[in-house]
Amino acid sequence: MAQVRKAVPAEVKRAVLVEAGHRCAIPTCKTSTTEIAHIKPWRVVREHKFENLIALCPTCHTRFDSGEIDRKAMLQYKANLGVINGRYGEIERRVLALFAENPEINSVPMPAASDIAMMHLVKDGLFARGLKPNLGIMIANGACATIDFTGKTQEFYTITEKGRDLVARLAEARSLN
């Protein structure tokens, strides 16, 4: 008699989804519709262990099942999730995902005083904080005034060479170490 496949326990499923931020774990995808995938196939392992589970969107799940994304890459995606989650906060992880998905971007604008939210990315030399000049000309009552917003409303985080390397490693499922 074939072994009945039990559902993934709720707490394990939750942990896997939280690990990936309730998004597809592929850094260049990050689709918000998720399924739980077994990295080593369930028919082999016959169990649902956190270490062997990863959140994928239906498209990436299919690409994985068909072998288009191989198991070695999936293991690396899983390992990289652990490293990134241990080191960076929610906003930092979103910034890394943004750059993984959009390699042509150099800088990202953030609200003023985002230095704490971006602290570890800056500390690790992956991003540099800057106050790009942001001069606006305001015309009121026929008079022109130059308003300097510099450092008041926005700041900019520019990716460094080291940052580019990390983002490329994330996107290409290479080791972060």
Ligand SMILES: [Zn+2]
């Ligand atoms: Zn996906």
